[in-house]
Amino acid sequence: MTDARRGRPRSDQADRAILGAAADLLTSVGYERLSVEGIAARAGVAKQTIYRRWPSKAAVVAEAVLAAQSGVAIAPPADTGDLRADLQEWALQYGLWLADPVVSAMIRGLVAAAVDSQTNATRLYDHLADPIRTAILSRLTQEAERGTLRKNADLDALIDAILGTMLYRVLSSLTDAPKPDLGGLMNILVDGVRAQ
Amino acid sequence: MTDARRGRPRSDQADRAILGAAADLLTSVGYERLSVEGIAARAGVAKQTIYRRWPSKAAVVAEAVLAAQSGVAIAPPADTGDLRADLQEWALQYGLWLADPVVSAMIRGLVAAAVDSQTNATRLYDHLADPIRTAILSRLTQEAERGTLRKNADLDALIDAILGTMLYRVLSSLTDAPKPDLGGLMNILVDGVRAQ
DNA sequence: AAGTCATCGCAACGGTGCGTATTGTTAATG
DNA sequence: CATTAACAATACGCACCGTTGCGATGACTT
Structure with a gap:
């Protein structure tokens, strides 16, 4: 049986850092000037780490807003x-x-x-x-x-x-x-x- | 005296074509997938002709919506x-x-x-x-x-x-x-x- | 202890699209 | 005819999206 969760598990800290950075940037520069690369940079995370979790910029922002709310x-x-x-x-x-x-x-x-x-x-x-x-x-x-x-x-x-x-x-x-x-x-x- | 309106005047037809194309694309593909280059192509107009009239994509769309409304x-x-x-x-x-x-x-x-x-x-x-x-x-x-x-x-x-x-x-x-x-x-x- | 495997950070890539600049042409004005 | 500005076409720099390849890392399995 191949366990569904093998390999290195995803970092909870990365999750929080990404969502937090997205929320911060959203409130400071607004949606139009917000970029996935900017989120990654602020979160101290690779861009791929974001795209492994969410399919698009809109999805990240959506999740960040929901998490904050x-x-x-x-x-x-x-x-x-x-x-x-x-x-x-x-x-x-x-x-x-x-x-x-x-x-x-x-x-x-x-x-x-x-x-x-x-x-x-x-x-x-x-x-x-x-x-x-x-x-x-x-x-x-x-x-x-x-x-x-x-x-x-x-x-x-x-x-x-x-x-x-x-x-x-x-x-x-x-x-x-x-x-x-x-x-x-x-x-x-x-x-x-x-x-x- | 330099007359304010010398040289070739702006084409009213281009105005209408741009706003019409913007409105058409807005309703067919939505704001997200709407591009200034797409508007220019559909209007049969150079992109610069659009930017001579409006400073940004948002301004064009805004004008198109207002004109339609x-x-x-x-x-x-x-x-x-x-x-x-x-x-x-x-x-x-x-x-x-x-x-x-x-x-x-x-x-x-x-x-x-x-x-x-x-x-x-x-x-x-x-x-x-x-x-x-x-x-x-x-x-x-x-x-x-x-x-x-x-x-x-x-x-x-x-x-x-x-x-x-x-x-x-x-x-x-x-x-x-x-x-x-x-x-x-x-x-x-x-x-x-x-x-x- | 050794092996497996998904995640990690890093970096580069193709593609799209914004807004600017250039060039030669066209339509008005003086 | 000379001047002036808009025109179409086109190229450009830049930013960013979303993807891919890489070697390293770390939790799990055997």
Whole structure:
């Protein structure tokens, strides 16, 4: 029997160095000026070591963004009984996270990578959006069970609106700091789904 | 006096051929696989003729997208007195326009170009988003004057939500046809800003 | 201890594409 | 006719992608 894992195993340290270097360069120079050779140089790694793991530059960047984001816990909104206040507070925290230039640069890089390779686009958006979707949906579900939401409210559309607004502001802001205030949006959305 | 326009004038036909070729290639192969040399070849034009007009590939693509979009009239929502129905109808029409693979590819190209060169990002987003913003805002203003909207409703946030949701769906949909249904969103938004 | 084998860093390669420069030609203006 | 600038064609330098060959390294097997 030939064991599937013979020979020298891949270095975990190389993995971390590559992803870390990719994240660093992404935030410092942006996706367009980021090169695989630059990643290799900064990581102290041969280019082949990168291509042995990922098939393309877009895939490396995608993985780096996911790895960096997976360290961030997406806490669901608190449940104080006041949906508006809970979502406002959550949006404030999340908006501040988005306003971080590092985070903005990463998201821009994610979008660029997704435009690059359609194959990974769905996976990327899913991995980034799903935690947020789950977090908000869990809070909305609590609310719905108390009967304080309209029965036919399209909660998916509501979440798309939150995600879309955040993405739009990140992409359309020239400076690295998008307008973080989602308070007005949350007011509209809460009033739009709340039982009358 | 040296007249500013001496010598051979630039060819309008070359302008049209370049922008047309850029738009064609953008929708057929996407931004990633689009090259200035490819544009020149398809337009039957020397590469230098392109670089005499625009400073970079991103600028050419940006101009091509804007030129293609400027032909589309962004009609404001009708005013039948029923804001919900008016916005639903407008969203339906606009959603169908977005679902066109050609339009989706163009928007993806726009985003890619914007990520490429931050310089043009604001100009691009403004040119594309402003007509929509103006169209919706004019309808909302009519409504506000009748006193049927909450006084403190954040109309900018509402418009950001519409634009953001559309953009998010275009970018995150793997197929070329994003989910065009904005009905659920419009319901929430209308209920969220309507006077109680 | 010796052998196996996938990984490692290093280096070079072909290919693509950006943006620039050169050359001779063509269409306007004075 | 002289001047001027855009034109097509073409070559160039450069950066980078993705691939390949090399000898060395290190965990596993026998």
